[in-house]
Amino acid sequence: MAEDFIVTPWEVTGDIDYDLLAERFGTTAIDDKLLTRLSKYGEPHMMLRRGIFYSHRDLNIILDEYEKGNKFILYTGRGPSGHTHLGHIMPWIFNKWIQDTFGADMLFQFTDDEKFLFKQGATLADTRSMAYENALDMIALGFDTEKTKIILDTENIKTLYPIALKVAKKINLSTAKAVFGFDNTTNIGSIFFTSIQAAPAFLASEIAGRNIPCLIPCGIDQDPHFRACRDVAPGLGYMKPGQIYCKMFPGLSGADKMSSSDPMATIYTTDGPKEVKKKVGRAFTGGCVSVEEQRQKGGNPEVCAVFKYCYYLFEEDDRKLNEISSKCKNGEILCGECKIALTEKINTFLEIHQGKREKAKDVIGGMSFEGFKW
Numbered sequence: 001m002a003e004d005f006i007v008t009p010w011e012v013t014g015d016i017d018y019d020l021l022a023e024r025f026g027t028t029a030i031d032d033k034l035l036t037r038l039s040k041y042g043e044p045h046m047m048l049r050r051g052i053f054y055s056h057r058d059l060n061i062i063l064d065e066y067e068k069g070n071k072f073i074l075y076t077g078r079g080p081s082g083h084t085h086l087g088h089i090m091p092w093i094f095n096k097w098i099q100d101t102f103g104a105d106m107l108f109q110f111t112d113d114e115k116f117l118f119k120q121g122a123t124l125a126d127t128r129s130m131a132y133e134n135a136l137d138m139i140a141l142g143f144d145t146e147k148t149k150i151i152l153d154t155e156n157i158k159t160l161y162p163i164a165l166k167v168a169k170k171i172n173l174s175t176a177k178a179v180f181g182f183d184n185t186t187n188i189g190s191i192f193f194t195s196i197q198a199a200p201a202f203l204a205s206e207i208a209g210r211n212i213p214c215l216i217p218c219g220i221d222q223d224p225h226f227r228a229c230r231d232v233a234p235g236l237g238y239m240k241p242g243q244i245y246c247k248m249f250p251g252l253s254g255a256d257k258m259s260s261s262d263p264m265a266t267i268y269t270t271d272g273p274k275e276v277k278k279k280v281g282r283a284f285t286g287g288c289v290s291v292e293e294q295r296q297k298g299g300n301p302e303v304c305a306v307f308k309y310c311y312y313l314f315e316e317d318d319r320k321l322n323e324i325s326s327k328c329k330n331g332e333i334l335c336g337e338c339k340i341a342l343t344e345k346i347n348t349f350l351e352i353h354q355g356k357r358e359k360a361k362d363v364i365g366g367m368s369f370e371g372f373k374w
Helices: 018-025 032-041 059-067 086-102 112-118 124-140 157-170 173-180 188-198 200-208 220-232 273-281 291-297 305-314 318-329 335-360
Strands: 053-057 073-078 106-110 148-152 214-219 242-246
Touching: 018 053, 018 220, 032 059, 053 220, 059 242, 073 086, 073 124, 073 200, 086 124, 086 214, 086 242, 086 305, 106 124, 106 200, 112 124, 112 188, 124 148, 124 335, 157 188, 157 200, 157 220, 173 188, 173 220, 188 200, 188 220, 200 214, 214 220, 220 242, 273 335, 305 318, 305 335
Parallel strands: 073 106, 073 214, 106 148, 214 242
Antiparallel strands: 053 242
């Protein structure tokens, strides 16, 4: 049953009903009216057109402020528990589009403290090292290095902590238990952590001495953190941050979310061509058992992980995407052909990305949050 799915900041399982999830969380669908409004600033990103970024909180208010001349700041991040995979960079690519379209400054938070607290066996040295590796992937996507600043929680805690304390004082234990499912076995660092994740939403306002609108584009699994953040904002004199949420990037196994716990169904940004070919070759397609049957009955792109990869990231042209879907359903193309085509697209992307990732080592030092001014 669709109701059996679980979506939290630390766990995503089951067959996700995204409309039901938005209803549970209380987010608002991005409708045609809002898409039309966004189109005033340029062609909406394919992730908007295809409903991948599909729900929001107060995006209309952020746009109202922008149209009054009040620029907003972008805030997103990553919990550095392992190497970056395609599921991580999908929303980062959308963030870059927002930055380019609106000329927005960005704060990118690496929550090395979170992964130390929540991941069994992780050390602070591990999470700090992974934050560096993940940051190279973020920079490689082409963010404006002058407008993008990196926050590493354990490094920048002196700046984060005063705001986090204000937030923490407004959230009681019963609320934390209700929102996050904490119980008596939860370590007290984990309970406090949501205050640290809330802090960057208010940093620009603190520095400027006035309310700066903040927009947070990220996966909808992070919504519990920002519900808590929004609840306390008015009582602290801050403007509520807006959110725009995306669906989870699928795994090659057919699961709703790509996961590092299933490395053979996960494409990492550091994978080589042979690894990509092997992983895509094993991808779930839902195709027929024989060529003859597939030619006769056609395939089902709606359940095919290979098609979903094109839909989410690797085919920007809507016409071409529809053509792939039609040919699949009509049995004009086979699963093997689609796997070969996707392998080529991913490897082309990774070859370019890995080159830019190497060059990112030369600029990462200049993107530290210290010295950020609004």
